[in-house]
Amino acid sequence: MKNFIILCVVILSSGACTNPSEKKFANIKGIDSSIRPGDNFFKYVNGKWYDSIQIPNTQAGVGAYMFMNYPQRIRLQSILDSVSKSNNKAGSIGQKVGDFYASGMDTVTINKRGYNPIKPILDKIESINDIHSLLMFVADETKVYNTSMVAFGVSPDDQNSNMNIAHVYQTGIGLPDRDYYFKSDSSTVVIQEAYKKYLATLFELTGSNAEDGKKEANLVYNIDKQLAASHKTRVELRDVKANYNKMSVTDLEKSHPNIGWTNFLKHLGAQTDSIDVGQPAYYDKLNELLKSIPIQDWKVYLKANSISNYATDLSNTFVDAAFEFTKVLSGQSVQKSRGEKMANAVDNYLGEALGQLYVKKYFSEDAKKRMLELVNNVQKAYAVRIDKLEWMSDSTKQKAKEKLFAITKKIGYPDTWKDYNAVHVTRTTYFENVVSASAAAYQRKLRKLGKPVDKTEWFTTPSTVTAYNNPSANEIVFPAGILQAPYFDNLADDALNYGGIGMVIGHEITHTFDDQGAQYDKNGNVKNWWTTDDYIKFKSRIQQVIDLYSTFTVLDSLHVKGAMTVGENTADNAGIAVAYDAFKMTQEGQDSTKIGGFTPDQRFFLSVAKIWRVKMKDEYLRLWINNNPHSPPIWRVNGPLMNTSPFYKAFSVEPGDNMFLPEKDRITIW
Known part of the structure; x- marks a missing residue:
């Protein structure tokens, strides 16, 4: 939906009471009588x-x-602080959420590892030598929710809501929306430059010199922009029927030979003869760009995407770089505490496990x-x-x-x-815990394909x-x-x-x-x-x-x-x-x-x-x-x-x- 927090001036206390027959009546405070209700x-x-x-x-x-x-x-942090210090049975909910949280709080170990956890990913990118191997890398990373140029999902068929089918959607850009690449007002330009600076910093943190980092950032931005040009606007995305385009894999194979849907889906483990292509123009453009953009440039693009995807799971230098970009977008001036960040992470990756502990304590x-x-x-x-x-x-x-x-x-x-x-969780390997939870979530999604909707x-x-x-x-x-x-x-x-x-x-x-x-x-x-x-x-x-x-x-x-x-x-x-x-x-x-x-x-x-x-x-x-x-x-x-x-x-x-x-x-x- 992540230490000083102000919630809001609430009307009532938030705890659920035990006798619903006894209503309480709170005073309404803070009214500004100098303002007419009908004015504002x-x-x-x-x-x-x-x-x-x-x-x-x-x-x-x-x-x-x-x-x-x-x-x-x-x-949630209070719950996690407690459970992470408890003697939990291996494989239990308490062990998984407690150790996941503890591993994320162990910044000493995380900082010692630097960007070592993603070096195998960067090495895989370096070994890419053609369009086929590029797409196989994309498929491999999709299986751990590192989404780059193909966004794959499984959800109900709009024409048969009882059955789950494969869907793909427009993706591939690092800014919040396509329009950020084409506006020239001062506030948007500031965001564009902050994004380029962020990319350059990521490249420098993984070995590039400052000059090369800027060049690589501009290269990635230009690929982003070409992909963004094919994106539908947020208003266009509201058109339900226009964003449902169920196509046979055979036809997609013919229209997108560079993507190679048959092999891509096979590598995903997705057995299907059709896909709902939400925004076909994006995949038409991607198919074209896969041929026109040199493989070496795509490798730079994938490197940027992967480092950015995992930046907040790495050492402080990466976390700080990600925050500098976030700060420009949101106006938030100071990072959240590590505990708040990790409570959010556990909620994201093990949300219903943590949820069992939450509702037991807070919901009657x-x-x-x-x-x-x-x-x-x-x-x-x-x-x-x-x-x-x-x-x-x-x-x-x-x-x-x-x-x-x-x-x-x-x-x-x-x-x-x-x-x-x-999900395999240990107290000393935060990055691997994230990947394990992501892989399990993907497999949970994949198991739905072609099956009745739960x-x-x-x-x-x-x-x-x-x-x-x-x-x-x-x-x-x-x-x-x-x-x-x-x-x-x-x-x-x-x-x-x-x-x-x-x-x-x-x-x-x-x-x-x-x-x-x-x-x-x-x-x-x-x-x-x-x-x-x-x-x-x-x-x-x-x-x-x-x-x-x-x-x-x-x-x-x-x-x-x-x-x-x-x-x-x-x-x-x-x-x-x-x-x-x-x-x-x-x-x-x-x-x-x-x-x-x-x-x-x-x-x-x-x-x-x-x-x-x-x-x-x-x-x-x-x-x-x-x-x-x-x-x-x-x-x-x-x-x-x-x-x-x-x-x-x-x-x-x-x-x-x-x-x-x-x-x-x-x-x-x-």
Whole structure:
């Protein structure tokens, strides 16, 4: 989703209590009464916190949402510190996560080894003498998740969601997105130069002199740029059907003779007669460049890719070089502690093993039951909203509700944990531990190829502060990590829980019906279930969301990318609306008794604003706008509330207020 950490000013304490029948009512603090709620609700609720909070030097931002994962790692670090000092049985969960963590904390040994762990990889690159041996090297490294010019995956078939197939995607570049190679504004140029400097440093650390290092860096950058030119934009990647191109290996062999798909797949251990080529233009370009770019240049490119891939797993000089580049991208000025980094590494490589220890300590069955109740209530409210839609025909409404009630709900942690028996871990070989975990993960993925989809599988760890919708499985997932304040408290009053996690539940359900999710049927197949007229009306409302959010700015003049963020913005708008409807079905929601000076409705909307209480470095915010499909936090609050009529009533929003939209202009999709 990695020592001073500030989480966020939370609404409630985060521990789950033991008696759900006794609700507690927290006071809402920090309101800036000098700001009219209808002018900037985000600042009205969060302004005092925002203006006073300091972003720790080790972080790029602070507050809720993804930034809660930083203090989560402190929790995980505490677990790992303890288990790494315990007398664990060989091969047990405790031994694997404890020794993995201990090996990463042993920086004395890691620094003594320098870059020796990757010398065999660099030697293999040096032995490459033709296109065939180059591709075999790429395949070998793919099997340990060192991805360079081919990105291979196994996941459900969009046309048959019960079966796993092979996929390949565009890849091959070192900057966050294709556009970084073609922009010439000052902030992007700074990033381009920092990337080149990073590459040059990596070459110098592995034996090149300074002059050669710069030349090699420029060579790699130019190959990157040629590959980037073939990449689809982030907006183009949102087109579900255009990014599904299932092709026979026989046909690919004919169109890409330089790649040689048959041999490449054989070397991967992937037995298949077809592949979904997500972005064909990239592989057309790669096939061309494999012939036109000299082998010696490709070897330099692969060397850069491999050193960069493993930089944070090597000695401090490599870690420092990687951070210098990260610093330019994110604005983070000081590296995280080693313990936080290693907690993140264990979570990445052995996440469900560590997750078993996490949920045992931090997540109760009572909390899971309360959460399921919330999900069910929001789902019921969604059905009512569908029935009331004026723009949708009855036949499409029926299909939408069938899809709605077919959603699988996953809460807290998996029913069946991943098996890490194939991962070999010792306390003295951190690099080899990483490679072993990566190899095991690849083999776990490969075993799925051509097999029925395991609908119980999770794609995030239990401790991660996130939630997701998986359209190919028609499922919504809420890990234990997000089921804490400010999102959820087992004993909180309904206004805070429905405005918090209720909004997130509504958001994730809406992804089932956003611009992408709406193209999947109830079984997770890309299949039309709309009438023609209804889909035209739906798309026109989606365009309204794009147009509105494209007017929003941050950093004075940097615009939100409405077309790139439309799915998340749609989910935010409907998520708040349906969570409010679900809240109004509760006893408290139908009451008008004030708590802490605020009505239940006001407390609901205050909670919505609190869960996006975030402050970021300017550099990170710029990175966010260019690459993240979510709008920045201020517009995750103010944007949807502009379209939420009950908010207007709750806070007396009037014409002339900055957030006021005439009722006819307020967007309702779901």
